[in-house]
Amino acid sequence: MDLRFTDDELAFRDEVRAFIKQSLPDSIRQKLIAERHISKDDLVVWTRILNEKGWAVPHWPVEWGGAGWSPMKQLIFRDELQQAPAPEPLAFGVNMVGPVIYTFGSEAQKKRFLPRIANLDDWWCQGFSEPGAGSDLASLKTTARRDGDHWLINGQKTWTTLAQYADWIFVLARTDASVKKQEGISFILVDMKTPGITVRPIQTIDGGHEVNEVFFDDVRVPLENLVGQENKGWDYAKFLLGNERTGIARIGISKARVRRIRELASLSVYGDKPIIDNPRFRQKLAALEVEIKALEMTQFRVISNERKREKGKPDPASSVLKIKGSEIQQATTELLMDVVGPYALPYREEREADRWNEPSAGPDWAAAIAPTYFNMRKVSIYGGSNEIQRGIIAKAILGL
Amino acid sequence: MDFDLSEEQQLLKDSVDRLMADRYAFEKRKTYQASAEGWSREVWAQYAELGLLGLPFAEADGGFGGGPVETMLVMEAFGRVLALEPYLASIVLAGGVLRRAANAAQRQALIPKIAAGELVLALAHSEPQSRYDLFDVATTARREGETYILDGEKGLVLNGDSADKLIVAARTSGGRRDPAGIGLFLVEADAPGLTQRGYPTQDGGRAAEIALAGVRIEPGDVVGDPAGGLPVLESVADDAIAALCAEAVGAMEEALTQTVAYLKTRKQFGVTIGSFQALQHRASDMFVALEQARSMACYAAMMANEADVAERRKAISAAKVQIGQSARFIGQQSIQLHGGMGMTMETMIGHLFKRLAMIERQFGDVDYHLEKLADTDGFVGAQ
Ligand SMILES: Cc1cc2nc3c(=O)[nH]c(=O)nc-3n(C[C@H](O)[C@H](O)[C@H](O)COP(=O)(O)OP(=O)(O)OC[C@H]3O[C@@H](n4cnc5c(N)ncnc54)[C@H](O)[C@@H]3O)c2cc1C
Numbered sequence: 001m002d003l004r005f006t007d008d009e010l011a012f013r014d015e016v017r018a019f020i021k022q023s024l025p026d027s028i029r030q031k032l033i034a035e036r037h038i039s040k041d042d043l044v045v046w047t048r049i050l051n052e053k054g055w056a057v058p059h060w061p062v063e064w065g066g067a068g069w070s071p072m073k074q075l076i077f078r079d080e081l082q083q084a085p086a087p088e089p090l091a092f093g094v095n096m097v098g099p100v101i102y103t104f105g106s107e108a109q110k111k112r113f114l115p116r117i118a119n120l121d122d123w124w125c126q127g128f129s130e131p132g133a134g135s136d137l138a139s140l141k142t143t144a145r146r147d148g149d150h151w152l153i154n155g156q157k158t159w160t161t162l163a164q165y166a167d168w169i170f171v172l173a174r175t176d177a178s179v180k181k182q183e184g185i186s187f188i189l190v191d192m193k194t195p196g197i198t199v200r201p202i203q204t205i206d207g208g209h210e211v212n213e214v215f216f217d218d219v220r221v222p223l224e225n226l227v228g229q230e231n232k233g234w235d236y237a238k239f240l241l242g243n244e245r246t247g248i249a250r251i252g253i254s255k256a257r258v259r260r261i262r263e264l265a266s267l268s269v270y271g272d273k274p275i276i277d278n279p280r281f282r283q284k285l286a287a288l289e290v291e292i293k294a295l296e297m298t299q300f301r302v303i304s305n306e307r308k309r310e311k312g313k314p315d316p317a318s319s320v321l322k323i324k325g326s327e328i329q330q331a332t333t334e335l336l337m338d339v340v341g342p343y344a345l346p347y348r349e350e351r352e353a354d355r356w357n358e359p360s361a362g363p364d365w366a367a368a369i370a371p372t373y374f375n376m377r378k379v380s381i382y383g384g385s386n387e388i389q390r391g392i393i394a395k396a397i398l399g400l
Numbered sequence: 401m402d403f404d405l406s407e408e409q410q411l412l413k414d415s416v417d418r419l420m421a422d423r424y425a426f427e428k429r430k431t432y433q434a435s436a437e438g439w440s441r442e443v444w445a446q447y448a449e450l451g452l453l454g455l456p457f458a459e460a461d462g463g464f465g466g467g468p469v470e471t472m473l474v475m476e477a478f479g480r481v482l483a484l485e486p487y488l489a490s491i492v493l494a495g496g497v498l499r500r501a502a503n504a505a506q507r508q509a510l511i512p513k514i515a516a517g518e519l520v521l522a523l524a525h526s527e528p529q530s531r532y533d534l535f536d537v538a539t540t541a542r543r544e545g546e547t548y549i550l551d552g553e554k555g556l557v558l559n560g561d562s563a564d565k566l567i568v569a570a571r572t573s574g575g576r577r578d579p580a581g582i583g584l585f586l587v588e589a590d591a592p593g594l595t596q597r598g599y600p601t602q603d604g605g606r607a608a609e610i611a612l613a614g615v616r617i618e619p620g621d622v623v624g625d626p627a628g629g630l631p632v633l634e635s636v637a638d639d640a641i642a643a644l645c646a647e648a649v650g651a652m653e654e655a656l657t658q659t660v661a662y663l664k665t666r667k668q669f670g671v672t673i674g675s676f677q678a679l680q681h682r683a684s685d686m687f688v689a690l691e692q693a694r695s696m697a698c699y700a701a702m703m704a705n706e707a708d709v710a711e712r713r714k715a716i717s718a719a720k721v722q723i724g725q726s727a728r729f730i731g732q733q734s735i736q737l738h739g740g741m742g743m744t745m746e747t748m749i750g751h752l753f754k755r756l757a758m759i760e761r762q763f764g765d766v767d768y769h770l771e772k773l774a775d776t777d778g779f780v781g782a783q
Contacts, residue, residue: 001406001698003403258780262778286774287721289718289779290773294692294722295692297698297699298694301694320691391684
């Protein structure tokens with residue numbers, strides 16, 4: 001047992017850190033530090049810088065652009081991105097549909113899509129959830145019916161993150177209504193430019209536009225866009241949802257936010273001393289840091305167990321990472337709220353970019369705090385809500 | 401980074417686990433507890449045979465050169481069965497002082513006997529008023545020619561009533577709460593002027609209050625620098641915290657295992673209570689708390705030998721905070737989920753809870769360590 005990074009791992013971390021420092025455009029970094037949204041272009045620019053270096057899809061098979069890193073190195077890489085802070089490559093492409101395609105897709109699909117995902121030539125979004133199918137995803141109603149050499153898709157998806165930027169959407173659709181609900185679902189790739197698709201924005205409680213409704217009205221998709229076998233889509237969806245273990249806890253993001261908390265708490269004076277010198281505040285911060293440290297060690301344990309596990313099988317212990325990681329992320333935003341205090345109140349709309357140049361009410365960093373707090377409530381809801389994760393632990397680990 | 405046990409460590413773990421399974425059924429524990437000393441000399445001899453009693457000592461001194469990871473494995477096994485023997489008192493605490501501060505003659509005289517199970521020690525560092533402050537020492541060590549004369553009261557001396565010798569912290573100079581001026585002294589349990597009052601503790605163990613009135617210490621029984629004992633105590637306390645973290649993990653794991661087993665068998669409303677989602681989620685939260693605690697017990701073991709004292713203390717405090725929080729949650733919920741069965745002395749679950757509640761208050765509780773951490777710059781440094 002040796003719980004220190006090896007020299008090799010330390011050297012790797014320094015290499016990643018140096019690369020990010022040298023290559024990440026400062027404007028992007030500053031937006032992330034200030035908890036402001038980055039634009040589509042920002043992510044494209046950064047993904048291409050990573051791809052140039054061969055680091056856009058390091059966890060993929062080497063033949064499709066993977067870097068051949070150990071799980072620990074992949075984790076270090078993610079953590080360094082999150083801590084910088086630098087944007088992570090678009091999850092819907094590199095962590096979700098990419099692995100489904102290289103694992104279950106046809107050769108043609110691999111050749112056509114994988115390089116474009118790595119370079120963010122195609123922006124992907126995830127068409128799983130529906131108004132009537134959230135946690136009980138398998139009850140989805142969107143249908144795909146064979147019609148000559150096409151699928152005819154009808155129905156509605158919702159909560160579709162960044163569909164407004166998307167070139168492609170991967171859709172779970174019902175292709176057989178006569179069997180058990182998990183056994184009649186297929187996984188289909190759909191070009192967002194296809195006639196019959198309508199995207200309607202949903203404004204979230206932070207005021208942002210990050211999710212959408214996507215409507216399918218007689219959308220005609222070539223049969224060859226089916227991934228794997230017909231009616232096996234549920235297996236691929238489970239693979240996809242269980243696939244994202246490394247970095248699921250977003251510990252690097254929480255670490256970066258702790259730095260931000262310290263910085264802002266040093267700037268914010270209450271009475272005659274900065275908030276960072278308030279003993280009660282310091283203890284709350286210390287308690288949070290303990291949780292982060294513990295989760296970081298837990299994450300290392302999950303990763304080092306990974307090589308002993310059957311390949312491709314998710315570790316139910318990753319539910320621990322999801323639950324704790326999301327709770328910690330939310331707790332960091334609560335501390336930010338404590339720091340900003342009453343000047344959490346003034347609202348300004350981020351979409352009106354020019355208004356960010358007007359003088360702010362209160363400190364110029366204050367306006368982003370409450371929206372961040374509001375927005376982070378999502379992390380315990382999506383990706384399998386924390387209640388669903390508790391169910392997984394109870395069943396898969398405790399055998400209840 | 402590598403969480404795998406080495407071959408020797410795995411061997412150690414297996415043999416300790418086997419011994420505990422063999423010797424520590426809950427009913428047997430009751431008989432050990434009922435004996436005069438409150439623990440089993442016979443089991444102690446088997447620890448000696450397995451090499452556990454010499455484990456942390458250097459090979460040159462007659463030990464086996466184990467480190468904090470080895471201690472972790474042993475303590476975790478002890479935690480699972482609520483072992484009563486004075487391992488923490490004699491091997492981790494008193495032994496830890498000897499390892500760090502004793503001279504060659506003292507080590508030669510004592511360590512082989514400790515390792516053989518022939519000599520039991522206890523550490524008398526705390527006092528009725530000192531709570532968690534290791535530097536709060538009112539007991540005096542007055543110099544008289546070549547000897548020292550000890551006067552004062554030591555409190556909560558773990559297994560003080562069955563120790564052959566005590567290591568006593570006493571002040572050679574300075575005021576009650578001065579960091580400097582604390583000495584460590586070896587005292588025979590039956591030394592003239594020493595009286596001790598042993599008593600049972602809430603968790604089934606034993607401790608003693610010890611009064612010292614003119615106890616004479618010969619020069620050969622002064623351990624280390626007679627004014628520089630505090631850093632030794634601090635470092636020993638950190639070892640003890642790491643050990644307690646591991647013990648707590650063992651106890652928490654057992655509490656969760658027993659609770660889940662109960663959820664699967666106890667029926668109400670015609671179904672097993674484990675089919676109720678409220679209880680499934682509670683059990684899942686207990687699992688999360690256990691995983692976090694286990695991670696920090698590993699972290700404590702990794703950092704217990706850290707040369708940078710500030711980093712070491714920070715890590716140990718963080719571990720103790722996590723253990724304290726997890727122990728409270730898991731302990732309380734194990735009782736809750738057992739219903740009335742959690743409230744009886746007859747089942748083990750209540751005993752696990754009680755031990756966990758006491759570990760929370762040994763060598764600093766959550767508030768104490770949070771306050772320490774709050775004085776640092778935390779773990780997330782500038783990038
Ligand atoms: C910001 C955001 C972005 C998203 N992006 C996407 C996306 O890009 N693509 C996509 O497909 N989906 C996306 N989602 C949808 C997300 O996956 C769902 O919100 C999630 O699966 C929960 O479903 P639901 O919202 O219908 O809630 P429900 O399933 O209705 O849950 C409501 C509450 O009931 C609880 N609950 C449900 N079932 C159980 C149970 N069995 N036991 C105990 N409690 C239960 C839940 O935990 C929750 O607290 C996004 C969601 C959000 C908030």
